[in-house]
Amino acid sequence: MQPLLLKTALKTYPHTRALKRGELTDPAVQLVFDEVEPIHNAFAPMARRQAYDVSELAIVTYLQAKAYGKPLILLPAVVAARFQQGCIIYNARRGKLDIDQLSGKKIGVRTYTQTTGMWVRAILSGTYGVPVEANEWITIEGAHLEEYADPSFVQRAAPGKQLLPMLRAGELDAAILGNDLPDEAGLEPLIPDAATADLAWYAAHRYVPINHVVVVTQALADAHPQAVRAVYDLLCRGKASVAAENAGKPDKLLFGYDALRAPLEETLAFCEEQGLLPRKLTVDEIFADSERILGDAGVEPPRTPPFHLFHSQKRI
Structure with missing residues (x-):
């Protein structure tokens, strides 16, 4: 056969x-x-x-x-x-941003349904007390499923916009990236010592x-x-x-x-x-x-x- x-x-x-x-x-x-x-x-x-x-x-x-x-x-x-806690970054060249200052800020993510974005939001809410609706979420793409409509607190960036240029320009306060995390001076993890924080999350959730x-x-x-x-x-x-x-x-x-x-x-x-x-x-x-x-x-x-x-x- x-x-x-x-x-x-x-x-x-x-x-x-x-x-x-x-x-x-x-x-x-x-x-x-x-x-x-x-x-x-x-x-x-x-x-x-x-x-x-x-x-x-x-x-x-x-x-x-x-x-x-x-x-x-x-x-x-x-x-x-x-582990996901190093995936949310901010532009330290525009000033320090602590996680307890995150509510009300604009956070960029490729699409609201991106899995990395889902995990980061879950951790922000469950570990750090930052509710999902407390932020304005800015996306550059739609969902993989055409039937899905983003919640009202999610806004699409203008056509042609990309997350890193927006972050550098101050159009975003923070951004979530996955495999495309940049190695660029001034773009820093929002969560201090993310590796240790990830191990603590793993210890709790296993x-x-x-x-x-x-x-x-x-x-x-x-x-x-x-x-x-x-x-x-x-x-x-x-x-x-x-x-x-x-x-x-x-x-x-x-x-x-x-x-x-x-x-x-x-x-x-x-x-x-x-x-x-x-x-x-x-x-x-x-x-x-x-x-x-x-x-x-x-x-x-x-x-x-x-x-x-x-x-x-x-x-x-």
């Missing part, structure tokens, strides 16, 4: 490199990679018209797609996660904020459930290939229903609080789509963070 060819959008990470090089294979499927850079350019086509059979997808985009009834199925596999997951189309799952099982197995093998180098570190690659349940419940709560979802979702509803296909293969014991990271810490 010839393997089933699957059009795939997946960024090259240490845990996906062997898969993308063809060093990890499965006789049932062949992943045909569409190299998309940056990877978020694949998200709208996948969410709106299912442009790929298999795709990496931002967690907020997936949750919105699920809520709007898009035929996508989440695999219990996180392929990108990161997971690294989820950025990207993997989804497949409903059409693929209906026609070729064995292919979906093969894809998930390949992803698991990719994670296993970097287990030694990640040993002793916070697990950024949560796999399996047990490991993902609590983080997804909290992620859903944050999205609801920020007006990102048109209807209430539950983790059971989300998992049901793939559980019938993966069965016991989707169960992986949750990895407990190193004890010293959360011992004697209060919930943040």
Whole structure:
């Protein structure tokens, strides 16, 4: 039998490199990679018209797609996660800005639905007492889901505007950036010692904020459930290939229903609080789509963070 060819959008990470090089294979499927850079350019086509059979997808985009009834199925596999508190910056050349001065300020973010923006807002509200509605949010793009309308406290910048020039010019008081964080003198993290603050958050919540997951189309799952099982197995093998180098570190690659349940419940709560979802979702509803296909293969014991990271810490 010839393997089933699957059009795939997946960024090259240490845990996906062997898969993308063809060093990890499965006789049932062949992943045909569409190299998309940056990877978020694949998200709208996948969410709106299912442009790929298999795709990496931002967690907020997936949750919105699920809520709007898009035929996508989440695999219990996180392929990108990161600590977020260093992702909000300000222009120190225009004066000092402390986090307790943030209310009422203009904060730029690529799009209000951006996953990094969701996490930063959740942390600002939950940890530092800065409500989402207390700020004016300035965006330069719309949501990946065309059905979504931004809340009233979100404003779109004029066409052609970009976040960093606006921040330099004083048109923004702060900005949230992810992989495109600049290394530029004068643009400083708003949250002092963000790395230590992130570890305190991790100690309380016991997971690294989820950025990207993997989804497949409903059409693929209906026609070729064995292919979906093969894809998930390949992803698991990719994670296993970097287990030694990640040993002793916070697990950024949560796999399996047990490991993902609590983080997804909290992620859903944050999205609801920020007006990102048109209807209430539950983790059971989300998992049901793939559980019938993966069965016991989707169960992986949750990895407990190193004890010293959360011992004697209060919930943040």
